[in-house]
Amino acid sequence: MPKKFAVRTSILSKSWRHRWTLVTNLDFDDIHKVHGFDVLSKFVDRVLEFCQTPHVKLFRLKFSDRYYWYRMSSVSSWIDKAVRLNVQELDIHVILAQLPASLFTCKTLTKLSIDCESHNGRVWRCLCSVNLPCLKTFDIAVFDKPHENAFKLIRGCPVLKVYF
Structure with missing residues (x-):
C-alpha cells in the first residue's frame, strides 16, 4: 500500500492511528510539484521521524522533476x-545529491541504485572507505575519477554479483 494511503487509514479507527509508522517501504516518488520543497521536506522528515519499523526494506527518493531543487x-x-x-x-x-559517509558502511544494504543529474558532471565521490558486506547489486554512474571511485566501491562489496 502506498504510504499516502497508509497514512490516510489512521483516520478510520483509533487502533489504526499509528499503523502507518510500521510501513517497511518508504517510497517518495509520487509527490506533486505544486506542494513545493518545504512541504515535501517536512513530510519526508516527519515520516522518517515517526517510522518505527526496525528494518526498512525499500527507501526510494525519486524527484527528477526539474521544478524541484533540493x-x-x-x-x-x-x-x-x-x-x-x-x-x-x-x-x-534526484537532481543533486551529496552521499553521507554512513551509506558506504551500511551493513544491511543489498541493493543500491543512484541516478543523479548534475550540471558540472561531478555527481559524487567516494571519499571514505567502503564496507558494504551484503551489497549484491548496484547501479551507479561514476563521473569523478571513475577508475579510482569505482574500484574503491567494488573492493568494499565482497558479495557483489557481476553481470556482463
Missing part, C-alpha cells in the same frame, strides 16, 4: 536516516 543536505540527511533504519534497498533519483 538542498543537498536534506537528501544526505534522509539517506543517513534510512541507513540508521537498516535499509535493504536504496533507490535515489
Whole structure:
C-alpha cells in the first residue's frame, strides 16, 4: 500500500492511528510539484521521524522533476536516516545529491541504485572507505575519477554479483 494511503487509514479507527509508522517501504516518488520543497521536506522528515519499523526494506527518493531543487543536505540527511533504519534497498533519483559517509558502511544494504543529474558532471565521490558486506547489486554512474571511485566501491562489496 502506498504510504499516502497508509497514512490516510489512521483516520478510520483509533487502533489504526499509528499503523502507518510500521510501513517497511518508504517510497517518495509520487509527490506533486505544486506542494513545493518545504512541504515535501517536512513530510519526508516527519515520516522518517515517526517510522518505527526496525528494518526498512525499500527507501526510494525519486524527484527528477526539474521544478524541484533540493538542498543537498536534506537528501544526505534522509539517506543517513534510512541507513540508521537498516535499509535493504536504496533507490535515489534526484537532481543533486551529496552521499553521507554512513551509506558506504551500511551493513544491511543489498541493493543500491543512484541516478543523479548534475550540471558540472561531478555527481559524487567516494571519499571514505567502503564496507558494504551484503551489497549484491548496484547501479551507479561514476563521473569523478571513475577508475579510482569505482574500484574503491567494488573492493568494499565482497558479495557483489557481476553481470556482463
